[in-house]
Amino acid sequence: MPKLVQYRHRCIGCAVCCAMQPRYWRMSRKDGKATLLNADLKKSVYVLGVSNQVAEEMVEVAEACPVRIIKIF
């Protein structure tokens, strides 16, 4: 299963991921960074298992992130 990974500590809160895929991303009102919904925190990175179709949809989001902290493995 493909994995969606976010290096959240480097997020600058530009909100592009949330604008493109609001079902998966929320802007945190606590610290202004993007939160990957339902993701597990593993060694300071957030990881979410996704279907192949979602992984494909997220490619656009990963490319749009200006600080390149969203990866798909």
Place this chain on the structure above:
Amino acid sequence: MPELLSPVGSFESLRAAIDGGADAIYFGTEQLNMRAKSINSFSLEEMEAVAQICKTHGVSAYLTLNTVMYDHDMQLIKTVLRRVKECGVDAVIASDFAVMERCREMQIPLHISTQANVSNVETVRFFAQFADVIVLARELSLRQIDHIAREIKRQDIRGVSGERMRLEVFVHGALCMAVSGKCYLSLHEQNASANRGACTQNCRRPYAVRDLETGNELVVDNEYIMSPKDLCTLSFLDEVIRSGADVLKIEGRGKSADYVYTTTQCYRQAIDAVASGTFAADKVKGWMEELSKVYHRGFWEGYYLGRKLGAWTTSPGSAALERKVYVGKGSNYFSKIAVAEFEIEAGALAKGDTIMVIGRNTGVLKLSLEEMVVNGEYASSARKGDLLTLPIGRKVLKTDKLYKLVTNDA
């Protein structure tokens, strides 16, 4: 005389700004500032250290909180402003009314960012209910600045603190083609919002104009049609000061410590020369030579002299006459004899080379290798794996970097 305000994006640059003679520095933390994407950024935790170092050296510290703000940012704004209060940062630079209102409530001194595009005295009067300093729009001429400054005095416009409103202008550094930095190009091209601190500098690339019907490309005399040269007011700094600007700002939080050091030092000396009546062409020539050595895209005078925007870059990246080549890092420091040891990790050094040490404690040190001690013995060269020792008065840390300065042929 006006205050000299320098950009700081790292502890190395902070040291460089202080050594260069800045009266004040401005910096950002992680998000909500126009250089958020820059790798050079402080964390919220580091704000205290920045403020403390500034206090120790009698330098004012201003925090930039100047992006477009969204609803989800409100809590973060509060958190950042609470840190500003706790750490004793001297003022916040902002353009969003949510930040202005919050600063007023929390009694935090506020400077209105250039993002607010303040271009007339009525707007200065409006912002006086929130702020004490206005960073004027970069598009004004000196005549317009002079008029605003005179009107502030004549109308006795006072800011929140009760003091007369002060005007800040950019004197040096990158300009962009957008009005007061309000640019949509990065967002349009790459979904990266410049107004959230994620500018991808699309304007700095070469572009072609093509006729879609015929496929023919128009011949343009310069492909860098959206990339203005950098602002440099040094040659007429006396006029800038006479116009009534109270704060002179250097752009470049994303730039390296040697840029911060050189630009700060040149403008410090120029301001002091204006103050003592010794500002003259021969001195300007010397300063311009120094400024040409560090990062720049070529220079022009900005809009201050009333000229149209007509100076464009002709090549990508920096036109600096010198460039740094990484050679090694600090490996030890012998405090009793004030000698630093560097491990050479790349390239080679020879007697007569000019080197630069950059570090959070050393700042920016430029040295000429007159005498070399390599692996404990006098030598005329050093290469990868060697240990080079140098007498340096300031403690060199393991994070210090050693560079060789070479002429930039590119």
